[in-house]
Amino acid sequence: MxxxxxxxxxxxxxxxxxxxxxxxxxxxxxxxxxxxxxxxxxxxxxxxxxxxxxxxxxxxxxxxxxxxxxxxxxxxxxxxxxxxxxxxxxxEKVKVIMDKKGLQVESKDKNFKFKLGGRLQADATWNSNGNGYTRPAQVAGDPPVLGAPVDANDGTEVRRGRMRFEGVFYKDWLTRLEADFADNAVAVKDAFLQYNGFDFMSVTAGQQKQNMSMELLESSNDQMFTERSLMNILAAPVDDRALGLNFQHFSENWLVQAGAFGDSVAASSGTNVDEGWAINSRVVFNPILEKTKLIHLGVSGNYRQPDGNKNVLAAKNLRFDYETTHMSNLNLIDKTIDNPNNISQLGLEAFGMLGPFSTGGEYMQMWIA
Known part of the structure; x- marks a missing residue:
């Protein structure tokens, strides 16, 4: 043996x-x-x-x-x-994850986190009888040239191509930088610092979405279609991302947001005029909030003072235009408002879900002085 x-x-x-x-x-x-x-x-x-x-x-x-x-x-x-x-x-001091949310790195004590993500969305369009239109008369200086032919263009494009860098420091501090590289140009989307150390509130400073319109606040990753609805022509020119300070209170069924904002980072910094500003708020209530059942009700309001040149957000004229597709220069609605003194908005929103079925809608009223 x-x-x-x-x-x-x-x-x-x-x-x-x-x-x-x-x-x-x-x-x-x-x-x-x-x-x-x-x-x-x-x-x-x-x-x-x-x-x-x-x-x-x-x-x-x-x-x-x-x-x-x-x-x-x-x-x-x-x-x-x-x-x-x-x-x-x-x-075990560092945890690395690679999944649908991107590349994530996390310390063992969860005090520090880093995430690298992004999105890539492509679009293809073909139109029938989309030629032969001419631009109607409007205010001089608005692109394209007055009376020029316009076309519901056919083609393909990268609609959104973004990179996102997100980090958490000492559990309570969140920072995010997101840029879009579509249209062969770089556009800063999010660039903010957020503090989540309070039990009842978060505070965000930097370039971020304003507190107006459920559809505008919704991520393009979660939209049903590539483009937003017709109502977005009222919201986007005034309520899109801007530099500001925002406060958010949340509970299981309630959400209250309020903030003060200037113009976006795309606004010209070399002008000799005062920057525009806005204050807005949004309240959301979910009387039913379950995994397969949901009722969402919300109301929002905004007041904006244009800059010294009477422009809004990205130092542009107040223009309401709705393009057939992002690559098309045929706008079914196209109207420019000159020299607005101030802009007020009121929005109502409702959304419901029952199992696989969902429906929702928004109403917005705008007053221009």
């Missing part, structure tokens, strides 16, 4: 323990006389367990060599296990 080295080492250890238990004797020393006794007594202190040298098992040279080899092998394996444990502990 053959035994492994580990079995031999264990057997040797057990044998040594058995011998020790069988032949060991407790000895005591008298603290005054310094004499040694085999039994306890008054003034005697236990020295320990002792055994005769003659009683110790004598290993043969071959066994001694075998035991030494086993001990060395066990020591090496112990060191390997220790190194592996140290490596695992070091690896």
């Amino acid at each position: 053959k035994f492994s080295k580990l079995t031999l080492a264990i057997a040797t250890t057990i044998g040594a323990s058995a011998s020790f238990s069988a032949f060991a004797i407790d000895l005591y020393v008298d603290t005054k006389t310094k004499q040694i006794y085999a039994e306890p007594g008054h003034g005697r202190v236990l020295m320990g367990a002792f055994e005769r040298v003659e009683d110790k098992p004598v290993a043969t040279p071959a066994e001694a060599t075998e035991i030494a080899d086993v001990r060395q092998d066990l020591e090496m394996k112990t060191n390997e296990i220790k190194a592996l444990q140290e490596h695992m502990e070091e690896a």
Whole structure:
């Protein structure tokens, strides 16, 4: 019968323990006389367990060599296990995930997180009888040139091509930078810092979406179609992303947002006029909020003062235009309002869901002075 080295080492250890238990004797020393006794007594202190040298098992040279080899092998394996444990502990300090949300890196204590993501959306269009239109008369200076032919263009394009960098610091601080590279140009979308350390409120500073219109606030990743609806021509020119300070209170069924904003980062910084500003707020209530059932009700309001040139957001005229597609220069609705003094808006929104079925709508009223 053959035994492994580990079995031999264990057997040797057990044998040594058995011998020790069988032949060991407790000895005591008298603290005054310094004499040694085999039994306890008054003034005697236990020295320990002792055994005769003659009683110790004598290993043969071959066994001694075998035991030494086993001990060395066990020591090496112990060191390997220790190194592996140290490596695992070091690896657990950083967690790396790659899924549909992008590349995510997270520290073990969750104090620091980083996410790299983005989106790529393509569009293709073909129109029937989309030629032969001319631009109606309008205010001079609006592109394209007055009276020029326009076309419901056919073609393909990258509608949205974005990169997003998002980080969390000390759990409560969130920062995000997102840029769009579509149209062969770079446009900054989000660029903000958010504090989430309060239990009842978050505070966001920087380039962000304003508190107006459910559809405008909805991500393009979640839209039913590539483009937003006709109502967006009232919201986008005034309520799109802008630099500002925003406060958001949320609970299980309620959402309250309020903020003050300037113009967007796309506005000209070299002009000698004052920047425009706006204040807006939005309240949302969900009387039913379940996994397969939802009722969403909301109301929002906005007041905007144009800049010194009577322009809005990106230093542009107040223009309401609705293009057939993003690549087309045929706008079914196209109207420019010159020199607005101020703009007020009121929006109502409702949305419902029951299992796989959902429906919703918005109403917006605008007053221009």
